[in-house]
Amino acid sequence: MKKKIIIVGAGISGLSAGVYAVRSGFDAEIIEQHFTFGGFSTSWKRKGYYFEGGMHWLTGSSPKVPLNRVWKETGALQENNPVENRDPFYTLIDGEKKLRFWRDLNRFKTELLEFAPEDKKNIKKLCSDIKAFRHVNMPMRDVKGLKTKHPCKLTISQTLAMLPAGLRYFRLKNTSYLDYIGKFKNETVRHLLLSIVGHRYNALSFIYTMSSIATGDSGFPLGGSIRMAQNMLDTFLSLGGKITYSTKVEKIITEKFIDKNKNEKQKVVAIKTDKGEIKCDSVIVTQDTRVAIDNLFEEKIETDWAPRMRKNVTGSENVFVALGVKADLSHYPYSMVFPLKEKIEFAENEFSELRIYNYAKYSGFAPEGGTPLTCILLAPYYDYWKKAKLDGTYKEKKDALAQKFIEAVSKFIPEVTKESVEVYDVATPLTYERYCSAYQGSWMSIWKPRTSRFHYPQTIKNLEGVYFAGQRIMIPGGLPIAVYTGRRAVQLVCRDNDVEFV
Numbered sequence: 001m002k003k004k005i006i007i008v009g010a011g012i013s014g015l016s017a018g019v020y021a022v023r024s025g026f027d028a029e030i031i032e033q034h035f036t037f038g039g040f041s042t043s044w045k046r047k048g049y050y051f052e053g054g055m056h057w058l059t060g061s062s063p064k065v066p067l068n069r070v071w072k073e074t075g076a077l078q079e080n081n082p083v084e085n086r087d088p089f090y091t092l093i094d095g096e097k098k099l100r101f102w103r104d105l106n107r108f109k110t111e112l113l114e115f116a117p118e119d120k121k122n123i124k125k126l127c128s129d130i131k132a133f134r135h136v137n138m139p140m141r142d143v144k145g146l147k148t149k150h151p152c153k154l155t156i157s158q159t160l161a162m163l164p165a166g167l168r169y170f171r172l173k174n175t176s177y178l179d180y181i182g183k184f185k186n187e188t189v190r191h192l193l194l195s196i197v198g199h200r201y202n203a204l205s206f207i208y209t210m211s212s213i214a215t216g217d218s219g220f221p222l223g224g225s226i227r228m229a230q231n232m233l234d235t236f237l238s239l240g241g242k243i244t245y246s247t248k249v250e251k252i253i254t255e256k257f258i259d260k261n262k263n264e265k266q267k268v269v270a271i272k273t274d275k276g277e278i279k280c281d282s283v284i285v286t287q288d289t290r291v292a293i294d295n296l297f298e299e300k301i302e303t304d305w306a307p308r309m310r311k312n313v314t315g316s317e318n319v320f321v322a323l324g325v326k327a328d329l330s331h332y333p334y335s336m337v338f339p340l341k342e343k344i345e346f347a348e349n350e351f352s353e354l355r356i357y358n359y360a361k362y363s364g365f366a367p368e369g370g371t372p373l374t375c376i377l378l379a380p381y382y383d384y385w386k387k388a389k390l391d392g393t394y395k396e397k398k399d400a401l402a403q404k405f406i407e408a409v410s411k412f413i414p415e416v417t418k419e420s421v422e423v424y425d426v427a428t429p430l431t432y433e434r435y436c437s438a439y440q441g442s443w444m445s446i447w448k449p450r451t452s453r454f455h456y457p458q459t460i461k462n463l464e465g466v467y468f469a470g471q472r473i474m475i476p477g478g479l480p481i482a483v484y485t486g487r488r489a490v491q492l493v494c495r496d497n498d499v500e501f502v
Contacts, residue, residue: 002027003497006271006278008249008296009286011039011436012076012479013470015232016486017284019074022239023502024494026282030241031273033248038229039436040443040471041479047423048367049324051374054225056335056357058083059138059212059480061219066140069152070483075235076221076228083219090355091333092192093412099192105130105214116186126193126210132168133211135161138480143491148501172204176449180206191339195355198316198378202449205476222362248274252283252296252466268465282465282497284489286482289456289472290315290439304461312454313472315442317429319347319377321405324423327415329371330360338412346401349379354408370422373413375405382440385428398426444477458489467492 005021007014010032021028036042041054060067061083071077088100099115102108109127113120140152172180180203181193197206212218221228233243251272259265270279285292290313293301300306336356344351360371388394402424410416429441436443447453455474458467469485471477494501 003281004029004279005282005284005493006031006249006280007284007286008271008292009039009470010034010037010233010243010245011286011470011482012041012229012232013482013486014039014284014286015229015236016070016074016483017286017469017489018236018241018243018486019232019239020487020490020501021284021493022236022241024490024499025502026490026493026499028236028241029278030236030243031247031249031271031278032243032245033437034435035246037233037243037245038226039482040432040438041225041229041482043224043226044425046322046425047324049322049370049372049423050359050365051322051372051425052224052357052359052365053320053322053374053427055220055228055479057213057218057220058228059218059478060483061221062215062217064215065137065217066152066158067138067480067484069140070487074483074487075231076483078231081221081223081227081231083221085216085219086334088333089213089218090192090195090335090337092188092195092337092339093333094188094191094339097188099188101192101213103214103216108214112189116184116189118185119189122184123189129168129172129207130211130214132164133208134215136165136208136211137217138484140484142501143488143495146491146495146501147499148491148494150502168207169204172207173202173453174450175203177201177203177206179203179449188339191353192337195337195353198446200314200316200380200446200448201476202447202451205447249287249296250274251298252285253277254297254463254466263462265462265464267463280465282467282493284467284469284486284493286468286470286486286489288436288438289468289470291437292468301460305456306460308454309456309472312445312451313439314446314448315382315438315440316378316444316446316476317381317440317442318379319381319401319429320425320427320431321375321377321402322425322427323373323406323409323416323421324366325371325373325416326369326420326422327371328360328369329358329373329413329415332358332360332413334358334361336412338409340408344404344408346377346404347379347381347384347397349377349381351377351379354405354412356409373409373416382429382442385430385441389430394428394430398428402426439472444471445475447476458485458492464496 090101253270432441469489
């Protein structure tokens with residue numbers, strides 16, 4: 001009989017683990033607490049408007065980078081969702097002034113120098129840093145002791161190509177994103193560059209992202225996050241996998257045993273859900289690991305790496321604001337940055353620029369003549385929204401933020417008015433906490449300045465049959481880490497069960 005693997009969560013990590021598990025010969029079942037799949041990689045409709053809520057670009061979309069292999073193997077990228085490399089990637093609009101982030105680094109550099117000659121030194125340094133990271137990609141490695149017909153290794157040539165970046169690594173890792181951008185004299189240039197990653201990150205996260213875009217990666221698969229997740233689910237089901245929705249895993253059940261060296265250990269035997277128990281040989285937990293180590297076991301996990309995770313994790317929280325506008329905005333760029341003359345102050349945070357995504361050119365995203373607009377506001381929000389939920393002002397404060405947002409956008413896009421906005425939606429960290437069981441509603445971990453890039457081992461000492469995967473396993477997280485750690489978790493299962501990984 002095939003060994004039974006239960007996968008907790010149907011996000012990108014869970015779907016990745018599911019595909020590799022059934023391909024490697026296991027009986028795999030995904031248990032999902034929500035009524036749908038995708039986790040954070042999701043989208044939804046309101047009054048005919050489709051809001052892309054999970055992905056704005058995809059690391060590994062280029063066939064030239066190693067991670068692309070995993071997106072192809074899991075079925076995420078197929079002929080039905082070809083990758084679009086938008087160019088310019090961002091367009092800053094300030095009245096008649098426009099400043100664009102072009103994928104071609106020389107073109108970008110030329111436009112910056114013409115726009116802000118006073119920043120010549122800083123612009124050259126920025127472009128030099130971006131260029132140094134052009135061969136730095138997420139390394140793909142197999143776990144030690146794995147049997148596989150298709151090994152994945154970091155080659156010597158790949159290692160040598162990354163050496164120029166190594167010389168800058170520590171300087172950028174120890175410099176804050178805000179300090180790096182703060183050296184630019186031109187305010188408009190600062191606004192454009194501050195729209196790339198969250199303000200609490202280090203400069204290395206910023207440069208790596210810019211380099212990924214400038215070297216032809218980070219494209220947008222047509223159909224967005226829901227198409228990509230659907231492709232992965234279809235692949236999993238076609239291989240014989242099973243998925244169960246609207247079922248919450250409450251506990252992982254283990255029992256004690258004595259191993260061959262007469263050591264007392266524990267092993268997984270079943271999971272307890274809100275609808276009953278399911279026996280299994282292994283469990284891959286793709287629910288947020290930071291939450292799982294506190295809630296999914298009879299006692300909180302205290303051994304090995306768990307205390308370090310509790311101490312180190314700072315979640316990247318956001319509020320997602322979406323508008324359904326009764327206007328054709330296809331003459332505006334896809335991704336726009338608007339520098340605010342008057343900062344938006346909300347939830348004890350200030351915002352100096354808005355990064356708006358415009359889906360006017362995408363078929364099926366809106367009723368005829370309409371346009372969906374979305375924006376992510378990154379800031380530490382959780383406590384604010386939690387308090388609002390407790391004191392009964394949650395909906396009122398969401399509505400107030402939406403009205404402030406509409407007013408701010410209307411100053412840049414005249415077609416956006418209170419009358420033309422047919423629907424708006426606001427998702428807070430509590431939304432993501434409710435649907436995804438995410439730690440403080442965060443979808444990534446912040447890589448802060450002067451901190452190490454931690455990587456957790458995905459297993460627990462003296463507990464057999466339990467594996468972890470998902471965006472919390474490696475900093476900073478996101479879709480690349482989710483799909484990669486799902487694959488790696490199955491490799492660990494294969495190694496521990498002496499099974500060939502396929």
